Amino acid sequence: MTIRMTTRLTTHMKILKPTVLALTCAFLLAFTHQITQQTIQSNQRHYEERILREMVNGAxxxxxxxxxxxxxxxxxxxxxxxxxxxxxxxxxxxxxxxxxxxxxxxxxxxxxxxxxxxxxxxxxxxxxxxxxxxxxxxxxxxxxxxxxxxxxxxxxxxxxxxxxxxxxxxxxxxxxxxxx
Amino acid sequence: MTAINLAKDGLWKNNPALVQLLGLCPLLATSNSFATSLGLGLTTLAVLTLSNFTISLVRGLLDEETRLPVQILVIATFVTLADLSLQYWFFDMHQRIGLFVALIVTNCTLLGRAEAFASKNPIISSTFDGLMMGTGFLLVLLLMGTIREVAGNGTLFTNLHLLTGTPDMSIQLADSGFLLLALPPGAFLTLGCLIACKNVIDGALR
Structure with a gap:
């Protein structure tokens, strides 16, 4: 009985540890995305606008x-x-x-x-x-x-x-x- | 492993590009100019160092069964962070090498170092190993980029200002070059010649 419980506990731990790591990674990415998003979007817009403006000489x-x-x-x-x-x-x-x-x-x-x-x-x-x-x-x-x-x-x-x-x-x- | 051995391994004896022949997809694809080589090389270097550090940090927590997925997860996280950072600071450069940044995840150098070194060694030596392997990869990439841009197009440092933020630094060395070297087959030819050179030098030293 004790042995079976220990095995089950180890299995749970084996699942839990990668899950926690994955959540940490997901949080890190979400956070970075949040703080970089606006600048990236404006970079994208500037890039397109620059090409468009060059095309029509600033009209x-x-x-x-x-x-x-x-x-x-x-x-x-x-x-x-x-x-x-x-x-x-x-x-x-x-x-x-x-x-x-x-x-x-x-x-x-x-x-x-x-x-x-x-x-x-x-x-x-x-x-x-x-x-x-x-x-x-x-x-x-x-x-x-x-x-x-x-x-x-x-x-x-x-x-x-x-x-x-x-x-x-x-x-x-x-x-x-x-x-x- | 001493620091000197780690450095020798990454830069020369066990160089990821010239000896292990890992990460060839981005190596062959982005080495057609100095600037793209520098951009992708530095990104790979950063991701490799950080992923080695992190994997070594959590190595005690990992079990046999879950180790590989977790390593890929860590590498993928850092690649995505690098991708976002590039778009944040170097948007124009990202337009040129963005496709290959995502492919760093599949660069076997990273998983190779994670599995073969970082999951078994302490944090400091793992980080240093990542730094040296990454530098070894970067140097080969830069050498190939220089050779292919100069010989293939007759220019050097085209688009480098996209990375440095300074005025245009490109140098026109010739009107045109031996175009084959700038094309995909040229990447294989250049790499083959570099590997041959390394083997000749190794043979002469022995």
Whole structure:
């Protein structure tokens, strides 16, 4: 009887000790999460805002249903549209595309384009990032009608050497957003 | 075990990356630049030291059956803490290496040291062992990061300012590099060459 009780007690202790440790860990994590949460969220917001603001040169932004509306001195001058394409070399490419508004005299024009996320080959396809190469800046000022949206030499868009598929995917995505 | 032996073990004789060949996933994946190597290496070093310390601290409490789950629990806790800290202080860096920070849990160096050393040894030597093993891992990671960034891209210290908070420190050494080294196969090639170098040196010393 005593022996059985001791065994049961040891088993209980064996369960209890890891449980207490697990609760300690959980408490530690919850506490850290609590105190870091706000700063992390604001870091995330700053990071996104910085990219957005760079795209439109510091104009005011307002969230719209799909993306953002861009204002300069109170009047809307354009929009920022998110777009995703899976035509790249590997995985999906997430883009933000800033466009001017359509007016009676002008078509929609590209203000700027940023790649937010991609899994293209480092060293080759990653030249679509503005930090790596200036390739993405060539789209600024282009509109659907004044540009042949195929890669040079046939079209007007310079391709990244060695990354034709990636270049075509990004170019195609921008052309698609423009024609919408 | 004396401190000198522990240091020799972690840094050279039993180096986690070059001899034990543990933790290769983050080693191969983040060693394409100096800055990402430094970021992940330091995070691993911190987690390894803290987990060794904690596991040694609670080693008397643990039974045979529950020891491994508890060790993983401790390691996972510190990895999550490190992940939160990175997002708190170095958000931009976290955007680059965040994926691999979570993978530190699966870095066998950590569980290996917990099980093979920290669960059997006193707190001070366990902590020191974690520090030395982590430093050994960090040094190999930095060496690989330097080689691959310089030879593969022709640059050095790209994005390092995301960690240090100073102005951009990147150096352009060449217009382009031998791209293969910056790509995933280059990681295997570089590591293989480093292991070969270590074996040659060991052979010459013997």
């Amino acid at each position: 005011e932004l307002e969230k719209s249903i799909s993306g953002y509306n861009v204002f300069r001195k109170g009047t809307q001058v354009g929009t920022i549209e998110p777009f995703m394409t899976s035509r790249g070399y590997n995985g999906e490419i997430d883009l933000l595309i800033a466009l001017s508004l359509k007016s009676s005299t002008q078509d929609r024009k590209i203000i700027s384009v940023r790649v937010i996320h991609h899994e293209e080959t480092p060293g080759i396809g990653d030249k679509i990032e503005p930090d790596v190469s200036s390739w993405i800046h060539q789209f600024a000022g282009k509109s659907a009608r004044d540009t042949d949206w195929t890669l040079s030499p046939e079209g007007d868009i310079d391709a990244i050497s060695g990354a034709t598929i990636t270049s075509r995917a990004v170019t195609g995505a921008i052309a698609e957003v423009l024609s919408e």
